[in-house]
Amino acid sequence: xxxxxxxxSPTREEDYPEWYQQVxxxxxxxxxxxxxxxxxxxxxxxxxxxNIRDALDGMFKETGHKxxxxxxxxxxxxxxxxxxxxxxxxxxxxxxxxxxxxxxxxGILQPAGELDEPLIVRPxxxxxxxxxxARWVQSYRDLPLLINQWANVVRWEMRPRxxxxxxxxxxxxxxxxxxxxxxxxxETHLMLRTYADFAxxxxxxxxLRGEKTEAxxxxxxxxxxxxxxxxxxxxxxxxxxxxxxxxxxxxxxxIKFQGVQGKEELGWTTSWGVxxxxxxxxxxxxxxxxxxxxxxxVAPTQVAILPVxxxxxxxxxxxxxxxxxxxxxxxxxAFDLPVRVxxxxxxxxxxxxxxxxxxxxxxxxxxxxxxxxxxxTVFVGRRxxxxxxxxxxxxxxxxxxxxxxxxxxxNLFTKAQDFQKENTRExxxxxxxxxxxxAKNSSKPEIHGGFALIHWxxxxxxxxxxxxxxxxxxxxxxxxxxxxxxxxxSGQASPGRVVVAKSY
RNA sequence: CGGGACGUAGCGUAGUCUGGUUAGCGCGCCUGCUUUGGGAGCAGGAGGCCGAGAGUUCGAAUCUCUCCGUCCCGACCA
Numbered sequence: 257x258x259x260x261x262x263x264x265s266p267t268r269e270e271d272y273p274e275w276y277q278q279v280x281x282x283x284x285x286x287x288x289x290x291x292x293x294x295x296x297x298x299x300x301x302x303x304x305x306x307n308i309r310d311a312l313d314g315m316f317k318e319t320g321h322k323x324x325x326x327x328x329x330x331x332x333x334x335x336x337x338x339x340x341x342x343x344x345x346x347x348x349x350x351x352x353x354x355x356x357x358x359x360x361x362x363g364i365l366q367p368a369g370e371l372d373e374p375l376i377v378r379p380x381x382x383x384x385x386x387x388x389x390a391r392w393v394q395s396y397r398d399l400p401l402l403i404n405q406w407a408n409v410v411r412w413e414m415r416p417r418x419x420x421x422x423x424x425x426x427x428x429x430x431x432x433x434x435x436x437x438x439x440x441x442x443e444t445h446l447m448l449r450t451y452a453d454f455a456x457x458x459x460x461x462x463x464l465r466g467e468k469t470e471a472x473x474x475x476x477x478x479x480x481x482x483x484x485x486x487x488x489x490x491x492x493x494x495x496x497x498x499x500x501x502x503x504x505x506x507x508x509x510x511i512k513f514q515g516v517q518g519k520e521e522l523g524w525t526t527s528w529g530v531x532x533x534x535x536x537x538x539x540x541x542x543x544x545x546x547x548x549x550x551x552x553x554v555a556p557t558q559v560a561i562l563p564v565x566x567x568x569x570x571x572x573x574x575x576x577x578x579x580x581x582x583x584x585x586x587x588x589x590a591f592d593l594p595v596r597v598x599x600x601x602x603x604x605x606x607x608x609x610x611x612x613x614x615x616x617x618x619x620x621x622x623x624x625x626x627x628x629x630x631x632x633t634v635f636v637g638r639r640x641x642x643x644x645x646x647x648x649x650x651x652x653x654x655x656x657x658x659x660x661x662x663x664x665x666x667n668l669f670t671k672a673q674d675f676q677k678e679n680t681r682e683x684x685x686x687x688x689x690x691x692x693x694x695a696k697n698s699s700k701p702e703i704h705g706g707f708a709l710i711h712w713x714x715x716x717x718x719x720x721x722x723x724x725x726x727x728x729x730x731x732x733x734x735x736x737x738x739x740x741x742x743x744x745x746s747g748q749a750s751p752g753r754v755v756v757a758k759s760y
Numbered sequence: 761c762g763g764g765a766c767g768u769a770g771c772g773u774a775g776u777c778u779g780g781u782u783a784g785c786g787c788g789c790c791u792g793c794u795u796u797g798g799g800a801g802c803a804g805g806a807g808g809c810c811g812a813g814a815g816u817u818c819g820a821a822u823c824u825c826u827c828c829g830u831c832c833c834g835a836c837c838a
Contacts, residue, residue: 263799265772273832281771292829347761347836380838413837414761420838427838494838531838566796607798614799625797635797727834760837 262545263615272489272703279539280418282615283548293416293423297532300616301419303556304535305426309406311458311553312428312530315450321402321430326385328407329375334383337508341382344475348412350377350423377410382476382501382527385431386509393433393513393523400443401433401523419536420493420760427531433511433523437502440524441479444498447528448481451496459534460551460669461485461541462676463495464707464755466732471719474527478502484731484755486676487540490706492731492757495537498528536760541672542640548617549639551668552661553591557598559657560618561585564606564625564635575601578624581634584654590661614643619664621645622653640664640671679706682753686744693726693758707731707757711750713743721745722756731755 264282268275280286285301297305313323329352336342352375354367378384385403393401406428413421430447434440448465455461463483473480477499484492503522505511511523542549552558563578565571578599585597600609606623613621614637623635623645634653637645638660683689692708695701705728712718712730719730731754738752 277831288830290829344837409838411837414835415832415837417831421836425838497838529838533838536838564797566798605798605800606796607800609799611799623797627797 263547263611264545267545268488269703275545276540277418279543279548279615283539283617285535285539285548286418288418291423293413295416295418295422297426300556301535304538304550304554305532307554307556308454308458308534309428312450312454313404313406315454316404316428316430319402319446319450321404321432323405324403325405325407326378326381326388328378330378330381330384332374332376334387334509335376337383338476338504340504341476341508345379345411349379350410350412351375352377378407379409379411380527380529381405381407381409381429382431382505382525383509386505386511386525389431389433389523389525390510390512393511395513396435396515396521398513399433399435399523400439402430402443403432404428404430417536419532419539422532425532427529429527429529432526433506434526435513435515435521435524437500437524440526441500443526444479444481444500444528447526448483448496448498451498451528451530452483454530455483455485455495455534455537456669458551458553459538459541460553460665460672461495461537462669462673464732464734466734466755468497468732469716469719469730469754471716472729472731474499476501476504478504481735482732484757485537485541486672486679486707486757487537487760488543488675489540489703490679490757492707492755492759493533493537493540494731494759495534496528496530499526501525501527542668543617544642546643547615549668550617550619552619552665555596555617555619557596557618558590558661559585559595559597559620559622560613561597561599562606562609562613562621562623563599563601564623564628567626570626570629573629574624574626577629581622581624581650585657588654588657590658591665595657595661610637614639619661638664640667676707680709681706682709684711684741684744689744689756690726693728705758707755709753710756711741711743711752712754713746713748713750715743715746715748718743718745728756728758731757731759 264275264278266274284298286295286297289296353371355369355371357365358368360366408424408426410424413423416422432443452463452465455463463485465483468480468482479500481498482494483496485495487493503524505525506522512520513523515521539548561578561582563574565574582597582599585595588595617639619639621637628634632650633647634650635645635647636653637643689708693705695704722728733754741750743750
């Protein structure tokens, strides 16, 4: 055991996409199924999603939103109501055309009972929710209408990837109606701030907030705001979006109300969503060559207790001590919730068991053996410190537990933030930009590039060219700071820098 | 959906070009013994209609065709 060995092969450096898949598998998060593009989310992965869901749900409720549930199916004609919207989603829709199966002569089941109007499995619910909102909104007194739904959606993706792009995925979609444009716009900013807050404080994933360019906008939106995170291969991941839909969907769905003056007006709507993709982002932000690292706030188990029972005669005492420790840990709180602890008393060899938890990314492992019982110590491993393990007094461990979990959470964020900063550059010369995004070794491209902050005159022509030449896109126009400069393509005036990166 | 690579046990693979006895190997799994603050050792064992279908052939994992699936690059996207 002299040589350091990595639990995940290949390493990030060797083959990043393959590393990602191996991490997902080693951590037992999810796997592919017989249904193309559809994954099964296994308990450890789903536990993370439950924590994400619960945290966000609380935030939505704090900001005045209520949950509801809308149909899985959308009549084709609904989707067709908004021209840009249908254009954007038509190519990736699952379509239901029949209502039953009938056995033919050879006993083979055939679709039968053709529907008058095909139903689309929702790729997103603006049109069906809009239809119902039109019924619910009559008066300015009904506004604002602030609704969220937790649901699954289907987008028939050509190139699925676990968590990042699956044909079916879990998400939440918020849909709101407001009396004025200003109020709706403020809503989109509020939800974007909520997403950024969640990403940074729960997932420990630093994000940039900004607005999408016209080319990158949600189909049917007036403006799309987004949060963008940097993965360890320095690509950008769109981690959440918040759309100001103007009156486009109100027009399409007939969301009208009588204003204070008695005049009939169209509502102003928004929609916003995050999905199980967040888990993909979390993985690629924190995981290392030994597997996953889950930030404590979303970890299904924060502390794994591993009894070490080398001798039969001390076995019972060790297990009892672990049981007691487990109880005591559970009585502690961290992040205002009871600490989630699991005792792993499976009949496995110690080292093996320990490594399973490392690969799952549990924040803390606590090993307890006979010697610890005598000395009143525990052997603690912190996943974020690369598995460095050390003995400490039991009381000390308990009393510092909350601080430790908070420190892990913070450390993960800081590390990710440093990484993002190191790989973000202001670039003012076109050649430099091209060099930045060109791999040195074209036959086997190394990880290169990052975020480039460039001045752009807002002419879509250059955006198109960037995409063609370098396969990079303008990820967002960052919020807040806008120092004018000179466009690096045209030499024309630029109202402020934009973020350019390769994306997922 | 375009270009490329590839499907052999749960995972990773040899064999495929140059068709030919019971398809090897490593990890994992099961059993036993040994070991025990560490992803261990030894021994034994289970597990494959070689992705599916059709064809060529006396004979196909191997050759041909068609599907299906996976991965990478592109287009698209949460």
